[in-house]
Amino acid sequence: MFQEGCSNNIRIVLINTSHPGNIGGVARAMKNMALEQLYLVQPREFPASRAVWRAAGATDILKRAKIFDCVDDAVRDCGLVIGTSARGRRIPWPIIDPRDCGAITWKESSVHPVALLFGREDRGLTNDELRKCHYHVHIPSNQEYSSLNLSCAVQVIVYEIYLASLEKNDLNFNKQIEWDQPIAKVGDVERFHTHLEETMREVGFYDPNNPKQLTTRMRRLFSRVRMDEMEVSILRGLLSAVQRRLSMYTK
Ligand code: SAH
Numbered sequence: 001m002f003q004e005g006c007s008n009n010i011r012i013v014l015i016n017t018s019h020p021g022n023i024g025g026v027a028r029a030m031k032n033m034a035l036e037q038l039y040l041v042q043p044r045e046f047p048a049s050r051a052v053w054r055a056a057g058a059t060d061i062l063k064r065a066k067i068f069d070c071v072d073d074a075v076r077d078c079g080l081v082i083g084t085s086a087r088g089r090r091i092p093w094p095i096i097d098p099r100d101c102g103a104i105t106w107k108e109s110s111v112h113p114v115a116l117l118f119g120r121e122d123r124g125l126t127n128d129e130l131r132k133c134h135y136h137v138h139i140p141s142n143q144e145y146s147s148l149n150l151s152c153a154v155q156v157i158v159y160e161i162y163l164a165s166l167e168k169n170d171l172n173f174n175k176q177i178e179w180d181q182p183i184a185k186v187g188d189v190e191r192f193h194t195h196l197e198e199t200m201r202e203v204g205f206y207d208p209n210n211p212k213q214l215t216t217r218m219r220r221l222f223s224r225v226r227m228d229e230m231e232v233s234i235l236r237g238l239l240s241a242v243q244r245r246l247s248m249y250t251k
Contacts, residue, residue: 005106005165009113011037012154013074015129016120020045024054024062025151026118031058032155033162038065039074039115054151071117071129076187079112080104083125083133084157086147090127091216093136094224101137102160103167112183116157121150131216132186134223181228192232193219199239202246 012030017023023046027038038061040046046067055062068074075081082101096104105114117133119125124147130136139148139156148156184192197215200206206214227235 005109007035007109007165008037009109010035010105010161011039011074011078011113011115012158013039013041013071013115013117014043014150014154015041015071015117015125016044017046017150018044018121019150020048020051021054022121022150023048023065024051024056024058025149026154027051027055027058027061027065029151029155029158031061033158034165035158035161036061036064038062039068040065041068041071041074043067071132072187072190075115075117075132076185076190077113078115078186079183080108080114081117081133081186082114082135082137083117083130084119084153085130085136085138086124086141086153088138089130089136091131091213091220093130093133093220096135096137098137098139098156098160099163101135101157102162102164104135105161106164112185118150118154127216131219134226179228181230184227184229184232188229188232189222189227192227192236193222195236195239199242202243 012026012035014023014026017040020043023038023040023043030036030038046065047062051062052059066074082096082105101116105116108114116137117125117129119129137157139153141148193215196218197206200214201208225231
């Protein structure tokens with residue numbers, strides 16, 4: 001099923017970037033590594049001349065950058081979302097290193113869009129954004145000073161994707177992608193999570209006033225599984241059946 005990757009299916013998503021110079025630096029890093037899809041979620045200042053200066057010859061990427069109001073809109077059609085993080089978070093998530101990130105991104109880009117999320121200069125990605133990701137990637141760095149400049153972090157990640165694109169051998173990572181059904185897209189999985197949360201609430205299993213990380217743990221479970229389209233629709237059907245039966249008792 002896997003053929004050559006497709007760079008047009010790989011998008012770099014910058015969330016809430018403060019400094020337009022960093023956006024320019026990212027455009028340049030991407031163009032050096034033959035990537036073009038730059039998605040900006042609520043940039044603080046864009047378009048901006050400082051972005052153009054830092055982009056050097058990569059202004060075409062800036063011109064074609066797509067701007068969004070929320071992360072969900074920027075990744076809805078993706079089959080894989082990877083978040084970058086300079087530090088560990090409270091609930092650990094599956095972590096890959098930049099080399100595996102390059103390999104899996106390149107490989108999966110042959111079948112569906114892949115998004116790589118990069119956070120704010122001051123605060124990184126929020127927990128809510130990180131839990132939308134299948135994997136987190138951490139660039140190994142000085143533990144006392146682990147946070148790279150945003151465009152430098154993008155440079156490392158896109159370099160690894162480029163290296164993976166030059167690699168002819170099968171890296172054998174993530175074999176489960178060779179499957180009879182397409183992997184579910186982010187938008188369908190989001191709707192499943194909304195439905196799951198609603199049903200868990202209706203049956204009295206989930207109390208939104210006392211959440212205890214339940215929905216985060218459910219998200220982590222299902223993002224590890226990488227459900228296919230058929231599995232999502234079976235589970236949605238099951239949830240609907242539970243809701244129908246419940247409404248018979250609560251009439
Ligand atoms: N102070 C922030 C770091 C922001 S750096 C924090 O503590 O989270 C801006 C962005 O660059 C991060 O959100 C991440 O996308 C990327 N980045 C910086 N250093 C990184 C690292 N070591 N590994 C992975 N991503 C990194």
